[in-house]
Amino acid sequence: MVTKTEESQLKNLEIQVDNGGGGAWEFLSLVRKLKVRRSDKVLKHGLSILNDPKQRSTLGSEEWTLYEQVAVAAMDCQSLDVAQDCTKALRKRFPESKRVGRLEAMLLEAKGSWDMAEKAYTSLLEDNPLDQIIHKRRVAMAKAQGNISGAIEWLNKYLEIFMADHDAWRELAEIYLSLQMYKQAAFCYEEVILAQPTVPLYHLAYADVLYTLGGLENLQTAKKYYASTIDLTGGKNTRALFGVCLCTSAIAQLTKGKNKEDKEGSQLHSLAAKALEKDYKQRAPDKLPQLTTALKSLTLSS
C-alpha cells in the first residue's frame, strides 16, 4: 500500500535520481518496497549500478535482488538482451534455484514463446505443486494471450485452494470489471474488503461497482461505502465525495413521488458538496464554476 508520505517520498527521490542527484539504490529499494511499476527507470538506474563494479560490491548480497529486479524491468521494457544477461548471471550464482527457473520462464513469456513457458511452469509445478506465484503466472499468461475466460477459470481454480489471497481476489475483480460482469466483480470486492477492511480504495471500488449496477438497494449500499471511504480518508478523496452526491441524486430520482425522504441523507449530500467546494477553492479555483453548475444540476434533477 502506498501512503501519502511514501508517495511524496518516492516522487522526490524520482526527481532527484532523474537529475543525477544520486540515491539510485534508495530509489530502487523504495520501488521494490512499494511495488510500483517504474520499469524504464528501474532498468536505467539499476543497470548503471550493475555496470559499476564499485557500486555493485557495496550492495553485498542485495546485488542478486537487484539483478532480479532489473531482469523483470527489462522484460517489461522489452529489452530482452538485458533480461537474458541478468538471468544468466543469476543462474550462474544459483544453479539449483526455483526462483531463477521462474525468471527464465518469465523471459520465455516476454519473448512470446507461450508453449515453452507453459512447459517450464508445468515442470516447476511438478516439483512444488503449491507454488502460489507460478499458479498466478499461469493466470497472467492466459491474460497476456488474450484468453480472458481461460484466465478467469485458472484464477477461480487457484482461489478455491488459496482463498485468503486478497491480491488474487483483486485481480479477479479487475478482470470481471474489464468484461463488465459487475455482479461477479462486486462479490470479489466484498472478499477483498473482508480481508483488508482498512483500505479506503477497496471501499471506493466496491461502491463504484454497486453504483454502476444501479437499483435502489445497490445505490443505498454504494452511498454507505462512499461514506466509509470518506471516513477512512478524512474527506480527502474527491471521488468518494462526488460519489455521495451522485448516489444521493440517483436515489432521490428513484424515490421521487414516494415522498419518503430521509433527512440524514440530504445532510450528508450537502456536507459532501461543501467539502468539494472547499477543496476546489483551495486546489483549482478556476474549475470552481464548473463544479457549482454540476452540483446544481444534481440537486435540480432530484
Next chain:
Amino acid sequence: MGLGFGVGFLGVLILFHAAYSTIQYRALLKITEEEFSGSPFSVVIELSLGLLLCTWAALTVPGKFLCILPDSEENRIVSLPVNPDFMIFNHRGKLFPLEMNAKLRH
C-alpha cells in the same frame, strides 16, 4: 538518545534517594517515638521530580510515536500497488521500445 538515557538514570537515582531518605526518616521517628503519618515535604518534592524525569525519559528514549489515525498523512493510502505477480509483458509498451542501448557489461 544519550540525553534521554542520562535523564532516565538521574530520575531513577532520585527515586532511590527518595526511598532511602524515607527509610531514614522512619528510623528517626522510631527513635523519637512518634507516629509515621507521611513523608516529609522535601521527599515528596523529590519523588515527583524523579517521577517527572523518568516519565520524560520513558517517552523519548523508545523513539517517535506513530500516528494511528487512518486519515493521517502517514497512514492514508492514496494508491494501490500493482499486482507484480500478475504482471504481463504483452502490452502496448512492446510497440514503443526504449531507445536505450544499455547492456549488462561484465
